[in-house]
Structures are given as structure tokens and as C-alpha cells.
Amino acid sequence: MEAAVAVGDGRAEIDAAARALAERLPEPLAPFARVAYNYRWSWDPEAEDLFQVIDPRRWALCRENPVRLLTETSAAALQRAAGDGTLIGRAEAMLSRLTAELARPAMTGRASASHPVAFLCAEFGIHKSLAIYAGGLGVLAGDILKEASDQALPLVGVGLLYREGYFLQRIDSSGYQHEYWHAVDPERLPAVLVLGRDGNPLTVTVPLRGRDVTVQVWRVDVGRTPLYLLDADRLENSRVDRWITGRLYVADRAIRLAQYALLGIGSVRALRAMGMDPCIVHLNEGHGALAPLELVRDEILAGRDHAFAFASARERTVFTTHTPVAAGNEGYDVGEIESVLGDYPAEVGLDREGFLQLGRTHPDNPHEPFVMTPMGIKMSRFANGVSRRHGEVARQMWQPLFPERPADAVPVSYVTNGVHLPTWMSTPMRRLLDRHLGEGWEKRAADPETWQAVDGIPDSELWEVRNLQRIAFLLAARDMTIANRLARSDSREDVEAAERGFHDGALTIGFARRLATYKRLYLLSMTPQRITDLLADPDHPVQLFVAGKAHPNDEEGKRSPQGLFALKQSPPGAERVSFLDNYDLGIAAQMVAGCDLWINLPRPPLEASGTSGMKSAMNGGLNLSILDGWWVEGFDGDNGWGLPGDVIFDTHIQDERDSAALFDVLQNEVVPLFYERDAAGVPHGWIAMIKRSLKTIGPRFSATRMLGEYIDEAYELRRPVD
Secondary structure (H helix, E strand, C coil): CCCCCCCCCCHHHHHHHHHHHHHCCCHHHHHHHHHHCCHHHHHCHHHCCCCCCCCHHHHHHCCCCHHHHHHHCCHHHHHHHHCCHHHHHHHHHHHHHHHHHHHCCCCCCCCCCCCCEEEECCCECCCCCCCECCCHHHHHHHHHHHHHHHCCCCEEEEEECCCCCCCEEEECCCCCEEEECCCCCHHHCCCEECECCCCCECEEEEEECCEEEEEEEEEEEECCEEEEEEECCCCCCCHHHHHHHCCCCCCCHHHHHHHHHHHHHHHHHHHHHCCCCCCEEEEECHHHCCHHHHHHHHHHHCCCCHHHHHHHHHHCEEEECCCCCHHHCCEECHHHHHHHHCCHHHHCCCCHHHHHHHCCCCCCCCCCCEEHHHHHHHCCCEEEECCHHHHHHHHHHCHHHCCCCCHHHCCCEECCCCECHHHHCCHHHHHHHHHHHCCCHHHHCCCHHHHHHHHHCCHHHHHHHHHHHHHHHHHHHHHHHHHHHHHCCCCHHHHHHHHHCCCCCCEEEEEECCCCHHHCHHHHCCCHHHHHHHHHCCCCCEEEEEECCCCCCCHHHHHCCHHHHHHHHCHHHHHHEEEECCCCHHHHHHHHHHCCEEEECCCCCCCCCCCHHHHHHHCCCEEEEECCCCHHHHCCCCCEEEECCCCCCCHHHHHHHHHHHHHHHHHHHHHHHHCCCCCCCCCHHHHHHHHHHHHHHHHHCEHHHHHHHHHHHHHCCCCCCC
16 A cells, blocks of 8 residues: 555544554454444445444444444443454454555556545445435445445545534424434544644635635545545634534525535645645536636646646546436525635636636526536536436536537436445345355456356245345334334324234335435325235235435425325234334445335436445345336346336326336236245245346446446546656
8 A cells, every 4th residue: 555645644643543542442452443443344244243242232322333332332341342252353354354455556547645536525425323425426425435445446535524414304293304413523433633744633724705714624434545524613713614514415505505615625625735636536416516626726826827727627527417406406696606705716717707607507698597517517528427318318408508519419428326235235145146156256246247157046045035134124124113103102003013014024115215306205105095905915915115314495305205104094004114214324225135126216307327226136126116317227128127217298197107007017017926936935036037137237237337437438547647
């Protein structure tokens, strides 16, 4: 591994924090302290329950935060763990694997520790204990950081340290969402403040609202990949400025815009202060789109002319757009932009109109709002959507930026999302594939040949794994359901229904994602009689688990679970349907492993990609989805079920058609196939479809393939250095 790039990159602080934690523990537990300060343990299959064994209850209470566990666990529990030779041996082995991982040579090419790829995103879903993510955008960002570590790509993540993270959710008895927040204490996370040469926290300033906002930098290690989180909660800042990094996607528009400016400008300044000059700046969505302008500012300060500075910045910038939904491309009026950014455009050689034109689809329209996405596209040399269909939609959507070109010639490509297999594949499935796909198969996951051996897995073995995963999920889901219903003060009958309901062998259906209106959760309850009939069949039991959060400002999304909650009035509803509050990475992992069928019902063409269905497929689940986003590429007619993905402008007609088609497929195809068994209870037709799903989805929708495409097509890291 390369030496530290500079005094102040945070690596020494990570080591010091681990040593300090070790000194507070019984000596045999010292390896746990070092492992705790790197999230690499979270996707190491041999470390699955490494920390949990120390104190299972405390592990759950601290949301699986290993630093909190080791500081909050009682002395008696720590002494018991210190005397467990097997546990100590496992920790030492994990530390050895981590040390070897960090010592591997970096990928060769233009990127290096001092000139890394800088991956900017407003949210990162690394682990449930680091609550700085809201949904798929952040989870995808976390998977990219992990995959970069696995491939030894010199990449750093940069985001914001939200002092209250994203909201926690409480669903009331009517099915309406309420929100609340808990303060995050970064000093009790696997995170450290990066220090400067003087031993004090390293800081940079960002000009916002007519004053300099001071920002400090936290480092979180994700395997080999550092994640730097900018934090404005400094005493020298005003209380309002300290709140800029208070909450993810905060409701106040001015503060939200300040967050994006802080991310874009502050990221480049923080990396520069730590001695890093990125070879590529990857903007994962438009929130950080001011970063290339900060690159321009650097060039101008170095004496380069305006044209050279802009060309150089574009050459180093890659932009990924993730949504065609209007809320994901938020516009700001001139007054909002000027109040937040002040004189910053002049620092990059732009007058007022020149800057505003960067954020407009029609530059000469003075009334058009300023949007970060057009600026991201204009300031990058490579732009992409996140699936083949999304690339097509994005080219049509942003064709006005290139009026001289037809839509199919608009320079917006696509790199279809993929998922980090070691994170999202359950241990039973992973061990099954270890036995049949050969040693090191995960490193070959992008090669279709790797997956051909799936055909040789005995049906009974694969079915046994599916049963184990379903049972494990149902144990957790039943407990969560009972707790949620008690907290809502539901009737005793509903609580008892959860205690006796949810059968281990029943067809288990999952629907979990952000509760944005276009995701159309309401299609499941649009025709109450059809879902009641599906759930009420005693010979072919079906059970449904739903989870997800709506943005606090999305009133329609917050009400979207109410149709399902109304099903409690019918006898099968309370025993067969559950909404799992507080959807997070932990619940997501349990659901994609345990559900037999994964449903996705977006309104076409608004699903940019989606990744939850990929995760279900990697665990032997099957997909029933609208042919939109990634499923257009993934569905082949034999590896799941596809519902029409055409666009109908009368949304009521479209909803009625799609709801009817959903239940037709469920009743006439899915349920019969699941319950068609041999004498030993094995559903061979269902297993055949699972194998087809694994073979077709496994290689094409892994993060291994996705990052490889970014490296070769977007970053061009293997081309010769000029």
C-alpha cells in the first residue's frame, strides 16, 4: 500500500483511535479495537457475528456500531469475551485479513493515493450504524466504495457528516408516517477527525451567504477506501451555519442549497488541504456539481486562462444522473442562488448571467430556475444514466441542452447499476455458491462463465438454503411486527395475529423502497378484494412484507401505506401483511435474503434503475416487476415475471391495468409454480427459475461489472498519461 499522502489525511488518527480504544479493553480484545475502526468487517463472511458474540443485546441497542459496543459493554461481558479463546482467534484472523487487504498493491493506472478518483455524493449507505443515507442513491454510493476497496482502486468518497442523519419513522395505526430525529455523536462512531500539522482539527472555509463557513473533516475507513465527511458544526460558525450539516435532505430550501454548495466547493478544498489532487471527480447526482467550478478556480489561481481552466475541469469531471423525477432535479430561483453563493461565481471567472446559464436548460431564458443537473452535464466530459432505459430517458430529457443534436446523439451514456455481492448476499447463499462456483468466484462475478456451475447445484440444496433464509427473516419480521403494533397501541387481536401469523413455509413477498408516489405502493391495495382473495387461500398461503420511508415533505408518499393498513379489517390481513417501520440497511438485507418474490411497481419511465431486485436475485429470490429501470435489461422471459413498461398518459387507466396484471400473474403463475412440489416438497419449476435468475442476473448486475465499466469508459484510468 502507498505511504500516507500527507500529514493530515486521517490515517494516523484512525490508528491512534484504535490504539486508544484497545487500551481501555482487556488485553486479549485488542484486535477488536483495530477491526472496529474499519467497516471491512461488515462484508467479511467470517466476521458475520464477530462483535455480536461479545454482548448480543448491547450489539442490537447500539445499532451494530462496534466502537459503541466496545465502549458501552460491561466489564464483566468484556472479561468473558477475553476468556473465549475461539472468539479471540477469530478476531486475530479478521485483523490479519484486514492487514493483508490494506497491504495489497493498488490498481495500476492514472489513479494513485495522491491523485485518486474523488467520488462525491450527498449520502452514503455504508452500514446501518452510520446513518447518513436515505435510499438507493446512498446505498449505491456505499457499494461503489466497497467495490473500489475490493478492486484496490485508489478512490476516496466525500460527503457530509449529518449531525442528525436521516429521520426515524413511526407509522400510526392509520398507516400515516410520522418522523423524528436522534442526534448522531460522531465521536462514538468508527470515525475520526482529521488533524492538521498543528495537531488541531484540519479545517477549510467555504464562502456561503456572504461569510466564510468553517468546515472540519471526519474520516471513515471502508476497507481500503477512505470516506471523508465534511462537518460545519464548529463553534466559530453561527448557529444557522452549524445547521447546514444538521440533517440529510433538510426541508429548508436555503439550507439544502447551502449543503450542496458545501459539498461541491468544500470537497475539493478539503482534499487539497490533505495533499490530494483528484485525477477524476465523479459527481454522483447533481448535489456536488459546484466541484468542477472549484477545479476551475484552482486553475485560475495558478495563472491559467479562463478557457484552459474550464477545459481542464471538464476533462477531470464525470457526472451520473440518477433520476428523471422532478423532485430529484430541484430548481432554485436567482435570488436563492445569489443569497447562498454571493460573489463565488466571480472567483471562477463568471459574471452573474454566465453562471446562471450553466444551470439552465434554455440559457437565454432569464425566468428559468437554476438546476444542478444541467450544470453537472455541462461541466463534465462523461455523463451517464444508471440503466439502459434511463440513458434513453435522460437523453430525451436533456436534449434541449444540445439543440443542434437529435435525442439519440445527446452525450449522455449509461452505466447500469450493480450491487456489492459480499454485502448483500446472505451467508447461507454465499456458502452454497462457494461450494459450487469455486474458490474466488466473487472476483470473477462479472464473467457469465462463473455462474454456469449454478446448474449443477442440487435442487434440494438450493431449496434448503431458501427455506433457511425465509425462516431467519420471519423470526426477525415477526418480532418487529409485534413491537410495531404494540408501539402503535394496536388492538390485542392485531398483536396476537402477528404472534400466530407469518408461516415459515408460505410464499413470502417483499416490497421495500422509498415511498415516493411514483413507486405505486397503492397498486397492492387498489382492488381490496383481489389482495384479500390472494391472502385468504388456506391451501396456498401468501404473506406480504412492506417497508420504506417517504420524504417528510411528501404528503402523498407519507399516506401511501394506508391502503395496506386497511386490510387489517379483513381476517387474513393482520396475519399475512406487515409494514416494517424504520426501513434501513439492516432490514433491507433481511428482506432481500428472506423474501421469495420481490415486487417493484414504478410508473414508467420514472424508475431510473433500482437495485433492491438485484439483491433479491443474488439471494435466490425472484422478481415480479414493471419493465422499467434495470429490469428491462435483466428480464429474459424465464428468470422472473415482467409487467408492461409502456407509458400511458392517463395514469388512472394505467394504474387499473397494471394492478389487474399484477394479480393475474400472482394468482395464475407465481402461486401455482411456488406450490408445485415433488414428494419431498421441492418445487423444481421454481428452483429452475431461480437458477436461471442467478445465471442471468449474477454477472450483469454486480458492482464488479459496474465499477469496471466506470474505470474503463468513464474514468479512462488505463489510458496512457499525457
